[in-house]
Amino acid sequence: MNLEPLDPTSLPAPVDVSDNRVALAAVDAVIDAGPYDATWDSLSHYRAPQWYRDAKFGVFLHWGAFSVPAFGNEWYSRTMYRRGTPAFDHHVETYGPHDRFGYKDFLPHFRMERFDPQAWAALFKRAGAQFVVPVAEHHDGYTMYDTARSRWKVTEVGPQRDVMGDLLEAVDQSWLVTGASSHRAEHWFFMNDGTTFDSDVRDPAYSDLYGPAMRQETNPTERFLEDWLLRTVEIIDSYRPQILYFDTGIETPSFEPYLRRLAAYYYNRAAEWGREVVINYKWESFAPGSAVLDIERGTMDGIRPEVWQNDTSVSRTSWSWVEGHDYKDASELVQELVDVVSKNGNLLLNVGPRPDGTIPEEEVALLEAVGDWLAVNGEAIYGSRPWVVFGEGPTAPAAGSFTDAAAAVYTAEDIRFTRMTEVGHEYVYGIGLVRPEDGRMRIRSFGSDYRLLDRPIVDVRVLGSREPAEWTRTREHLEVVLTDSELTGPGGAVVRIELAPAGPVLRTDFFHGLNI
Incomplete structure (x- = not known):
């Protein structure tokens, strides 16, 4: 595939985020003024809102520059630098050596030129979804929203528009609940294989994209954790999502005090807005009762007293758009929804748009099939x-x-x-x-x-x-x-x-x- 590499002269200057004292003080002021403080004892008074317990079904979206190579899965930004993997070999054969064409060079080709947020929202509504949760930032460090903390964002590189903001506005206008997910936590180590050989990950000019690129065995530093907290606060304040989903990585021990601060900030902000909100977490990163447990691609073995969530995808292959998906069929998706709801859970079902901003026809058909079933049988699901x-x-x-x-x-x-x-x-x-x-x-x-x-x-x-x-x-x-x-x-x-x-x-x- 003949893709032009990134033109460095097209980039704005890097953003200096080294001094976070003023921003962190503002976070703590919101915590000090609100009903929740940053302790598990206080946060354990949280209760999942009725609207979420009634909703049962939402749509998840994995979109980003990883859909340009469309190879393997959404971890291409990591596996392309791992020698001995199919992604590494595919990258060299297709795009050339990593020091000449790296992950950054895919970003200008993620253009979303056919993106129609109103059409997407209409599709999600036809599918019977009650809430929509797009990925705000994946492990690759490229934000799908307009951030003040990085130049590697959709408003500067790629689509040249705030695609997440546009989608959430369309979702809100369709009377659906808006959410956002952060996968930033794993960025601490995600590109580290690129430091072991001659690749663009080693180039200091791009360290603000490729991140610390540290070994996975190490714990994130305070500076990285502060940046994670402030990026998440920025999403909360700029977009006011009523669902905030966290992927893995936050269960690393050093995240614990920052999770407490983040949850207290979010719940207190929501109290200011007069809205009830949800945090989704995995494993044991949050204390029981302080947020809503999420089980990735799975289920419970019985009825859980508190509401929970299963996030899964229409495909077994990848969360993002790739060539040659192994799709589930509509009956399997309905069965997953029904099984989860019978056990007091919600289903968050993922689709992965193409880099031109279109949702693949197979995934549209699957969403519409679930919606057709719910149009007849939703009485047994919603609010149950x-x-x-x-x-x-x-x-x-x-x-x-x-x-x-x-x-x-x-x-x-x-x-x-x-x-x-x-x-x-x-x-x-x-x-x-x-x-x-x-x-x-x-x-x-x-x-x-x-x-x-x-x-x-x-x-x-x-x-x-x-x-x-x-x-x-x-x-x-x-x-x-x-x-x-x-x-x-x-x-x-x-x-x-x-x-x-x-x-x-x-x-x-x-x-x-x-x-x-």
Whole structure:
């Protein structure tokens, strides 16, 4: 591929971020003035907002200069400097030696010339997403937003526009919740292989892009941590995202005091705005209860009392655009969504745009297929809460992170449950993961022998049908006959049962103190 290298004369001068005292004092002033202080004890009073617990489904976006080479995955900026890897060999064969054409030279070719933020927001809304979380900065150090702390940003190099700001504005205008994710923490070491041979990572003229490039075994220094904190504060103040997602790297011990300061700052800023916000974290980087746990490409083995999140992608290959994706199919995505929601989680589903600003047709189709399923069955998802059990059936997906490489092979016996309470009505939903070949959905947990239903069933319907369902309840199961139209599409059908109203509750406060 014949790409012109970066013209150094086109760059502005490096930004001096060596003295952070004034900016850090301003951060601490917000912490001192707000309801939260920078201690885990104070932060443990945080509660995830109802809007997030109700939302269930959002769209994640990995975009950036790594989509220009479109080789391997979004870690190309690291692997291209790792000798002996396919990415290293591909880079030399395609672009030449690393001292002549390095990662920086891809940045001008990330142009986003066909980017239409309104069209993206409309697509995400059709998909049924309730929130949108674009990557603000990946491990490569190139910001997708307009920052005052670096010249390596989309407003100066590449698109020449604030693509994240434009997208978040379109998302907000579409009445969806805006978010942003920071992957900056791993930049501490991300380019370090480029220091082991003659590459542009060694060139002092580009050290402000390639970062410290230290060994991974070392802990970040105070200067790097201060810069991480202030970059994140800048995202908060400039874009006011209601979701702030952190990738791995922040679990490094030296981050701990900075995470506390950041969380207190964000929660206090949100209190000033009159908004409720969410921090997503992985592993054990935040204290329990101080933010929302995220499991990457995975699930829980049961119902978690507190809301959590699974972030995954439409592809097993990469989070970003690459050639030759191994895409999941629409049924698998619906199954992931349903399994997560039944266990009190939300699903954040990633797509990866091309460098010209278009979303690949396959990924558009997958988002629209999920949206079509939700248009019929969203009643069982949005605003729902877990039932007594999360599900039934012979198939148990592997719990934990990074378990979606091999999809669980579900059967028509695999069903997940949610519940919904409205004024005067209580519903329980049996969500099939696969449509039965014989057209009869059998739900064992609704059988009379299992005694999981504490009241009689007064109505049974299949979502998407205007007519009451044909059903029979036995000791073994509830059997529902599905029509031809209910046997098509991704995922499975959803059976809604309505329970008889609960009986009157004795007002013990009325009788308190009476001699009866």
